[in-house]
Amino acid sequence: MSQSSQLVSVIIASYNHAPYIEECILSVLGQTYPHVELLVVDDGSTDDSVERIRRLQAEYGFDFQVQQNQGLTRTLNSAIARAKGELIVPFGSDDVMLPERLAKQVAYMADKPEVGICAGNIELIDSQGTLFPESRQRRDVPFRRMDFDDVFMERKPYAPATTLMIRKEALEKVGGFDPEIRLEDLAIELKITHAGYYIDCLGEVLARYRKHATNSYKNHRFMISSILRIYALYSDHPQYEFVRTRFLSSMFLKCSNRDRQLARELLAQIPFKKWSKKTWRGLMRLYFSPLEKG
Structure with missing residues (x-):
């Protein structure tokens, strides 16, 4: 055709x-x-x-x-x-x-x-x-x-x-x-x-x-659980742990001064030896930055 x-x-x-x-x-x-x-x-x-x-x-x-x-x-x-x-x-x-x-x-x-x-x-x-x-x-x-x-x-x-x-x-x-x-x-x-x-x-x-108030990406808990579930389908990939940890660090940074309860849950899933610059930046935001609204 x-x-x-x-x-x-x-x-x-x-x-x-x-x-x-x-x-x-x-x-x-x-x-x-x-x-x-x-x-x-x-x-x-x-x-x-x-x-x-x-x-x-x-x-x-x-x-x-x-x-x-x-x-x-x-x-x-x-x-x-x-x-x-x-x-x-x-x-x-x-x-x-x-x-x-x-x-x-x-x-x-x-x-x-x-x-x-x-x-x-x-x-x-x-x-x-x-x-x-x-x-x-x-x-x-x-x-x-x-x-x-x-x-x-x-x-x-x-x-x-x-x-x-x-x-x-x-x-x-x-x-x-x-x-x-x-x-x-x-x-x-x-x-x-x-x-x-x-x-x-x-x-x-x-x-x-x-972009508006009800976009799915604004629901951080939904986005995180969905993406981790998708990544887990490829857990046999040699870079799986790297990809998973990098994503957790990125989302920890994003949530650190927006949703502190979720941020702490994410931090608990990142092994200390895998902490990156984003993890440390998120840690500073978590404890020293004012909480953002919306």
Whole structure:
């Protein structure tokens, strides 16, 4: 099948993002690439997301299902099973695609079967859709190809979740998303690169990531437990202890003047002989810096 006719299945799992869901859906419907299947699943929202989505569905006719809450990874797996596209794009219901995003990724992946995931750079927007200052953007990260060790050991800048385009063949090869792991992007990137595929990240902006009060990354306890669980799947890797300890030190530093109870729990998991500069900096913050709010 030629690149010009490959079907792309975009899956939006919507959950309590009523203020953002319409802009998100319209950004998919407004893509310059013509062969797009849009599947929207509301995963038990308690706000007025369903009503907003139904109004758009009546106008544009995309696939829309409503279900009781099952969680993101289970919702994605269910939608992927019925998706018709060879290329799968899981997309956050609070984010925004730039108009030529899908066209650029489809063209790039057309002759590269070794690439399981194509990604790109992002711009950051706030809850009102306003761009963050240039100094806080990830606009200018250059192209990089990543294998498993690059992702696991963070040797190169990460592939932003909101820009992932994944071969359905690769997803099927690794058994899809792990339904027991809620932090889906890191887990699937590791699974697919572990299976021998590459992640290629284009050095251009493809999407806008919205930062707001309910972003998952702000729940430190959730992020830490999820990432440690993902790393543990590869505990036979020779650098596993290094990767795990480095992550614990980074999160200890981040939490040291934000959530001191959590910081102490993290510190207890870092062997003294593995303490790094970040560990010592976190220790200074823990005992000598004022507690940050928010």
